[in-house]
Amino acid sequence: MRRTAVCILIGFAWLFLALGPAERAWAQGHQPGTDPGPGFVRGTVIDAQGTPLAGVNVTVRAGKDGTSTDSTGAFQLLLPTGTYRLVFTRVGYEPAARDVEISSGRTATLDVALSLSPYTLNEIVVEERTSAPSRTATTVQRIEPAAIRGQDAAAVSDLGLLIPGTHVQTNSRGQTLLYFRNAGDRQTAQFFDGALLNVPWDNRVDVSLIPAGVVESITVAKGTVPVRYGPNTIGGAVNVQSRMLDVPGDRVELQSQIGTAGLRRGMATYLRRSGPWDVTAAVQHASHGDQPVPDEADLPFSQPDADRRVNTDRTLTSAFVRGSYRFDGKAQVGVSALHVDASQGVAPESHVDPAEARVRYWRYPTWKKSMLMASGRAPLGEQIVLRGALWGSRFEQDIYQYQSVAYDALTETQNDRDWTGGTRLLLTRQGETGSLTAFGTFLRTQHRQAIVPYGPQGAEADSVEIFGQRLYNVGLEGDLELTDLLTASGGISWDGTATPTTGPFPARGAFSAVNATLGLTATWSTGWTVRTTAGRKTRFPTMRELFGAALGKFVPNPNLSPVTAWIAEAGVQRQTGRVQGGATLFLSRTTDAIDQRTFQSGPNAGREQRINLGGSRVVGVEVTGAVRPVDALTLDGHLTWSRPRGLPDGGDAQKLDEKPAWVGTGTATWTPGKLTFTGQLHHTGGTYARTEANTFTRLPRAWIVDLRAAYDLSIGAAWSSELFIRVDNLTDDATYLQLGLPGPGRQTRAGLSVTL
Structure with missing residues (x-):
């Protein structure tokens, strides 16, 4: 237990020391008056009742960049200077879009509320593919x-x-x-x-x-x-x-x-x-x-090598393909x-x-x-x-x-x-x-x-x-x-x-x-x-x-x-x-x-x-x-x-x-x-x-x-x-x-x- 505690302290000390030089380099490269640098947008996504929503996709540039909210509904993005449209999506909720202006070295704040969708797309068959609040007590x-x-x-x-x-x-x-x-x-x-x-x-x-x-x-x-x-x-x-x-x-x-x-x-x-x-x-x-x-x-037995666990090698190759089609009448079919x-x-x-x-x-x-x-x-x-x-x-x-x-x-x-x-x-x-x-x-x-x-x-x-x-x-x-x-x-x-x-x-x-x-x-x-x-x-x-x-x-x-x-x-x-x-x-x-x-x-x-x-x-x-x-x-x-x-x-x-x-x-x-x-x-x-x-x-x-x-x-x-x-x-x-x-x-x- 003592060795475990020492290793934990060493590990987090390494994280702390790694932070300082990186942050100083970032700040020195983006001082006011120099070439425009990136800025942050941070915020929280909630539902209509004010409950934080985890797993909301936050995307820019037609879905080529983005992030998702964490377990407390929070998100953060680092973007070059400019004006962007952020799209917020989560299965089971209506998508939302917000415009945000990013300034060099500054942080923009953007909080968003999503409303439930009247129907869901790409659902699974055991349950609807939705993260809307469940009525089950399970x-x-x-x-x-x-x-x-x-x-x-x-x-x-x-x-x-x-x-x-x-x-x-x-x-x-x-x-x-x-x-x-x-x-x-x-x-x-x-x-x-x-x-x-x-x-x-x-x-x-x-x-x-x-x-x-x-x-x-x-x-x-x-x-x-x-x-x-x-x-x-x-x-x-x-x-x-x-x-x-x-x-x-x-x-x-x-x-x-x-x-x-x-x-x-x-x-x-x-x-x-x-x-x-x-x-x-x-x-x-x-x-x-x-x-x-x-x-x-x-x-004590069946272990001839002191460093490598015998017979624990593995090779894994996989392939997956999926296609689905959404009809105008809200019907959908998919094959995978x-x-x-x-x-x-x-x-x-x-x-x-x-x-x-x-x-x-x-x-x-x-x-x-x-x-x-x-x-x-x-x-x-x-x-x-x-x-x-x-x-x-x-x-x-x-x-x-x-x-x-x-x-x-x-x-x-x-x-x-x-x-x-x-x-x-x-x-x-x-x-x-x-x-x-x-x-x-x-x-x-x-x-x-x-x-x-x-x-x-x-x-x-x-x-x-x-x-x-x-x-x-x-x-x-x-x-x-x-x-x-x-x-x-x-x-x-x-x-x-x-x-x-x-x-x-x-x-x-x-x-x-x-x-x-x-x-x-x-x-x-x-x-x-x-x-x-x-x-x-x-x-x-x-x-x-x-x-x-x-x-x-x-x-x-x-x-x-x-x-x-x-x-x-x-x-x-x-x-x-x-x-x-x-x-x-x-x-x-x-x-x-x-x-x-x-x-x-x-x-x-x-x-x-x-x-x-x-x-x-x-x-x-x-x-x-x-x-x-x-x-x-x-x-x-x-x-x-x-x-x-x-x-x-x-x-x-x-x-x-x-x-x-x-x-x-x-x-x-x-x-x-x-x-x-x-x-x-x-x-x-x-x-x-x-x-x-x-x-x-x-x-x-x-x-x-x-x-x-x-x-x-x-x-x-x-x-x-x-x-x-x-x-x-x-x-x-x-x-x-x-x-x-x-x-x-x-x-x-x-x-x-x-x-x-």
């Missing part, structure tokens, strides 16, 4: 474009720590997953423009392989998630929204990065809005070698395609002695995901809107299991191929005091796996197994304004699943369940919001939990039962011009929770199996806040405490595996002139891990410091550019969320972005 949080850009992220996993109550964990399979409020990894649905990203075989997706460069914003629903999000959403739902221009014009963006472990990343993006057409296209390539080992990491092609290694569990237990020496030479999506909206009169989406995806994954940490001799391979098709329809009627939505989601998937054992003579005869599943979700959801201050919301759905194809296992019966939510929200004009909600949700066992052996690591259990959760939360939030904050109490009580055990003896000794516990309970509080004490400084952060416990039948409460009691992130952003300095502090603590002997051991706390410095290189009105350097994990601490699998050590990156 916790809904949005990661804005400005915060996303500041992370310099290659993948969605790099953005996870910005989400309150979230920890990001790379498991022993090499998958990087998001966990909300200590909910299970298979209890969260992830969408891309309304289409399901999860691979239904395991109801998960590796978010470290989903490119971040095409992301406009991320919307997260937690707690009592609305039932329209479909089945298996006990833990939450995430919708990744692709990028688009909000004003007519076109834009070309080029980005490049280099860094530790041979990091190389390049990306090109083209955006255009012309008449009724919107077009977005993006390509990205990123790669890195084995990641650095953090200081004092305890890796996403393809990701990756390969990577998997760090071995270095707390396990390979002479005594089985260790995963895995590589993924192939990881491919292709998605084709179509969506649209059509008004059916003045008060009724029909929305729909249709998507198909193909997932291809090869797993190579090696004999040892040398990774030079195969023992077995598994080739997975998944085909999934889905559709979602929502019919909404909007009244004067509320709305009612009827919805339906239908999904069908097939999983094919071929396992090839390797002997002294090489590959032997393979075995092929095919599994199939169907999922559906139908119901009603609505909201009603009870008084000027109080709104009720709720929904009910019928969810079900069937597995008509079960490979070599006996046929299983279908499962179905009723899910329901109910909530109340009270909002005052003074900026206060109070809400409470409760509900019942179900999560069905995945095909992999029922039938998967993971190359001999697990013993299948086709008799697993669905998980049922009773969820409740109550929250309060306050927003003013420079300060916003909130706190949410949450509770989740499940029955038949799915956990795992390790066999201690018999023919399956050392192997694991998933089992139903009597249940589990998670209770906690989530606190968020942001403040802008001066125009150039923003402080924001979140901290969550929770107490996760397993509740076995007839036994005492026990700890739950790999569930941190504390997670939090604090961010300070300082923008003096053309410089931007950002410091972040991430904390995890109170985590317990299950050992091979089915006992629990406490993992060490982690305090991770990230620093970033950026300089605006924009010259004139033709183009804008930024140069940055960042250090992640400045203190080189080890983050443990699982035994034998620490997070990476200190990493440095530098990059350049150019917008034409």
Whole structure:
């Protein structure tokens, strides 16, 4: 802890010292009486009720330059001397334009209020693509474009720590997953423009392989998630929204990065809005070698190199294209395609002695995901809107299991191929005091796996197994304004699943369940919001939990039962011009929770199996806040405490595996002139891990410091550019969320972005 504090002080001293010479040089170059220099425009964007609006796009020069408002609604632009028209846009609000005159070395102030739009463009199908105040009492949080850009992220996993109550964990399979409020990894649905990203075989997706460069914003629903999000959403739902221009014009963006472990990343993006057409296209390539080992990491086995974590290299190539057309009658249709092609290694569990237990020496030479999506909206009169989406995806994954940490001799391979098709329809009627939505989601998937054992003579005869599943979700959801201050919301759905194809296992019966939510929200004009909600949700066992052996690591259990959760939360939030904050109490009580055990003896000794516990309970509080004490400084952060416990039948409460009691992130952003300095502090603590002997051991706390410095290189009105350097994990601490699998050590990156 002492070393961490010293490193933090050194880091911020570096930021302070870096500021002085840069600011003096800027001031000396723009003294009165010399050649005209640039000036600032600063201000705040609010809605009609005076609430600050984050994520508002502020653009000049037909969308070729600009910024977006931060979490307190504030923005700042540095522009050459002259007169400009600034355009303020945010999906769900009417655009606004203001003229401003920029004088050399001076700061102009411009405050703007936006009004709600009567309809929204480029919506998603899970919910309207709008950031208008929501009537639902559920916790809904949005990661804005400005915060996303500041992370310099290659993948969605790099953005996870910005989400309150979230920890990001790379498991022993090499998958990087998001966990909300200590909910299970298979209890969260992830969408891309309304289409399901999860691979239904395991109801998960590796978010470290989903490119971040095409992301406009991320919307997260937690707690009592609305039932329209479909089945298996006990833990939450995430919708990744692709990028688009909000004003007519076109834009070309080029980005490049280099860094530790041979990091190389390049990306090109083209955006255009012309008449009724919107077009977005993006390509990205990123790669890195084995990641650095953090200081004092305890890796007694399967780690031959003291400096580089064995088998943690990765290569990622992606392409995305999207086009949409807006009709005169406010209807819209869009088609998009996403393809990701990756390969990577998997760090071995270095707390396990390979002479005594089985260790995963895995590589993924192939990881491919292709998605084709179509969506649209059509008004059916003045008060009724029909929305729909249709998507198909193909997932291809090869797993190579090696004999040892040398990774030079195969023992077995598994080739997975998944085909999934889905559709979602929502019919909404909007009244004067509320709305009612009827919805339906239908999904069908097939999983094919071929396992090839390797002997002294090489590959032997393979075995092929095919599994199939169907999922559906139908119901009603609505909201009603009870008084000027109080709104009720709720929904009910019928969810079900069937597995008509079960490979070599006996046929299983279908499962179905009723899910329901109910909530109340009270909002005052003074900026206060109070809400409470409760509900019942179900999560069905995945095909992999029922039938998967993971190359001999697990013993299948086709008799697993669905998980049922009773969820409740109550929250309060306050927003003013420079300060916003909130706190949410949450509770989740499940029955038949799915956990795992390790066999201690018999023919399956050392192997694991998933089992139903009597249940589990998670209770906690989530606190968020942001403040802008001066125009150039923003402080924001979140901290969550929770107490996760397993509740076995007839036994005492026990700890739950790999569930941190504390997670939090604090961010300070300082923008003096053309410089931007950002410091972040991430904390995890109170985590317990299950050992091979089915006992629990406490993992060490982690305090991770990230620093970033950026300089605006924009010259004139033709183009804008930024140069940055960042250090992640400045203190080189080890983050443990699982035994034998620490997070990476200190990493440095530098990059350049150019917008034409």
